[in-house]
Amino acid sequence: MKPDIAAAWQPLAAAAGSLREIHLRELFAADGQRFANFSTGWEGWLLDYSKQRIDVNALSLLCGLWQAADLPGWIARMRGGELINHTERRAALHIALRHPAGKGPIMCGGHDVMPAVHAELEKMRRFCGEIHGRHWRGATGEPISDVVNIGIGGSDLGPRMATQALMAFRHPELRVHFVANLDGADLATTLATLQPRTTLFVIASKTFTTQETMQNAASARAWLVAALGEAAVARHFVAVSTNLGEVARFGIDPANAFAFWDWVGGRYSLWSVIGLPLALAVGFDNFEKLLAGAHAMDQHFFTAPPQANLPGLLALLEIWNTNCLGADNRALLPYSQSLGLLPRYLQQLEMESNGKPVDRQGAPLECAVAPILWGEPGTNGQHAFYQLIHQGHRLIPCEFIACRNADFDLPGHHPKLLANCFAQSEALMRGKTLNEATAELLAGGMAADEAARLAPFRSFPGNQPSTTLLLPRIDPFNLGALLALYEHKVFAESVIWDINPFDQWGVEYGKQLASRLLPVIEGKAPAAGLDSSTAGLIAYCSAR
Ligand code: F6P
Numbered sequence: 040m041k042p043d044i045a046a047a048w049q050p051l052a053a054a055a056g057s058l059r060e061i062h063l064r065e066l067f068a069a070d071g072q073r074f075a076n077f078s079t080g081w082e083g084w085l086l087d088y089s090k091q092r093i094d095v096n097a098l099s100l101l102c103g104l105w106q107a108a109d110l111p112g113w114i115a116r117m118r119g120g121e122l123i124n125h126t127e128r129r130a131a132l133h134i135a136l137r138h139p140a141g142k143g144p145i146m147c148g149g150h151d152v153m154p155a156v157h158a159e160l161e162k163m164r165r166f167c168g169e170i171h172g173r174h175w176r177g178a179t180g181e182p183i184s185d186v187v188n189i190g191i192g193g194s195d196l197g198p199r200m201a202t203q204a205l206m207a208f209r210h211p212e213l214r215v216h217f218v219a220n221l222d223g224a225d226l227a228t229t230l231a232t233l234q235p236r237t238t239l240f241v242i243a244s245k246t247f248t249t250q251e252t253m254q255n256a257a258s259a260r261a262w263l264v265a266a267l268g269e270a271a272v273a274r275h276f277v278a279v280s281t282n283l284g285e286v287a288r289f290g291i292d293p294a295n296a297f298a299f300w301d302w303v304g305g306r307y308s309l310w311s312v313i314g315l316p317l318a319l320a321v322g323f324d325n326f327e328k329l330l331a332g333a334h335a336m337d338q339h340f341f342t343a344p345p346q347a348n349l350p351g352l353l354a355l356l357e358i359w360n361t362n363c364l365g366a367d368n369r370a371l372l373p374y375s376q377s378l379g380l381l382p383r384y385l386q387q388l389e390m391e392s393n394g395k396p397v398d399r400q401g402a403p404l405e406c407a408v409a410p411i412l413w414g415e416p417g418t419n420g421q422h423a424f425y426q427l428i429h430q431g432h433r434l435i436p437c438e439f440i441a442c443r444n445a446d447f448d449l450p451g452h453h454p455k456l457l458a459n460c461f462a463q464s465e466a467l468m469r470g471k472t473l474n475e476a477t478a479e480l481l482a483g484g485m486a487a488d489e490a491a492r493l494a495p496f497r498s499f500p501g502n503q504p505s506t507t508l509l510l511p512r513i514d515p516f517n518l519g520a521l522l523a524l525y526e527h528k529v530f531a532e533s534v535i536w537d538i539n540p541f542d543q544w545g546v547e548y549g550k551q552l553a554s555r556l557l558p559v560i561e562g563k564a565p566a567a568g569l570d571s572s573t574a575g576l577i578a579y580c581s582a583r
Pocket residue numbers: 191192193194243244245246247248249252305306391543546
């Protein structure tokens with residue numbers, strides 16, 4: 040751990056020691072201004088973190104980590120195109136993907152990346168225009184009615200999540216589907232609803248070597264060729280990749296390939312041409328608004344002091360809960376059906392980025408990092424796992440996200456949705472004492488002995504920390520800003536934890552072993568040398 044950070048840790052541990060003894064109820068009772076003191080805004084947003092188990096002293100110590108970890112220096116290194124992904128010798132310049140034209144260069148490896156970024160965006164705009172204008176025709180001369188994005192991880196989760204989030208903005212005549220899983224059920228069930236003549240496949244893969252995507256792409260190609268012949272591939276397949284050589288080898292016309300660069304991490308790539316299916320789903324103008332929202336959040340992150348910096352505050356609060364209060368997880372609870380896939384998207388962004396064993400120097404980490412992120416949209420989750428959050432005796436910091444305005448405003452729905460969201464954070468904070476539970480039962484007319492028997496089941500510890508983020512609405516600008524907020528939260532945490540958030544070596548090991556086992560499962564290689572469990576599993580599947 041960096042010496043400055045190690046020094047900052049001691050007073051934080053002491054602050055946590057005393058705050059552990061104080062219930063959130065007491066913190067609210069002691070400070071009538073608690074909401075005002077522990078909430079902040081940005082562009083019409085409201086971040087309320089008053090239900091976190093902090094006080095003024097803890098917050099100021101946490102903000103001290105900002106300078107101690109040299110966040111301003113690391114932000115400058117990222118913006119300057121330095122190779123901050125040092126294990127892969129790459130820059131991490133996703134911010135360039137949403138940097139507006141005419142706002143100056145962004146340098147990487149001695150040259151300005153902006154002309155290439157805007158050239159690809161322009162190519163995307165033209166392509167969206169051709170598809171939406173029905174000028175792009177399939178092999179039989181018909182316009183495209185369905186787009187299937189084939190990709191996985193960062194080449195799937197971002198555009199899939201954002202396409203669902205922006206359903207209210209979707210193009211009326213174009214359906215966009217997503218296939219990721221190697222399990223043939225994913226592709227087969229999607230193809231069963233489609234016609235080859237009117238289907239366009241987007242093969243999205245940064246490397247263009249990922250097993251899942253290549254298998255699904257080959258099967259989709261076979262499906263198309265069986266119906267329309269080999270020559271149809273050029274009109275029904277486009278590719279999105281950094282590896283244009285492999286794209287050509289697959290048989291996709293280079294004119295139909297959209298490029299991005301190795302300085303874009305897979306889980307940070309939504310803003311690049313990886314966003315093509317999203318732009319097709321909601322229109323290129325809306326895609327540009329998404330970029331504008333992300334850029335606005337970039338500027339906020341780069342310039343706001345930690346106590347007013349939304350990504351910074353979320354990072355510092357997570358560090359508080361993880362490293363000072365001992366939480367090992369965080370529940371993400373969007374009260375928005377549109378944001379239903381956000382937990383899954385953030386699982387990759389947060390856990391693939393910061394789930395690391397060593398610091399930047401390669402030394403084992405001395406502190407916990409990257410709590411398990413899980414969650415579901417409200418109110419559905421209330422009827423599934425909230426019981427455990429309320430009474431399961433585990434520390435589960437919760438992050439609620441809700442909107443002032445509904446994106447599908449059916450009468451009566453939205454006020455109830457908000458009431459449920461706010462009720463949950465209130466209940467988690469306040470809890471219900473044994474006395475309160477007993478009094479409530481007696482007031483309801485229950486006999487005293489029965490009330491005494493039932494009260495323990497109906498009391499709640501409370502003191503469960505939560506943050507509530509309120510947005511005016513889900514639209515392209517706010518969604519772009521929301522996703523950039525989490526990217527920068529992850530970055531700020533990584534700097535304080537002193538880890539590289541832009542590599543993912545852990546994922547590679549599984550891929551390596553899978554390619555070793557494939558010939559054994561196919562009966563082309565002996566099971567010799569395998570452990571008895573792996574050999575037994577393979578033997579079961581080989582038996583007819
Ligand atoms: O899951 C590992 C990973 O390397 C992710 O980081 C990436 O988003 C995903 O695989 C897909 O990779 P590609 O876009 O190269 O197919």
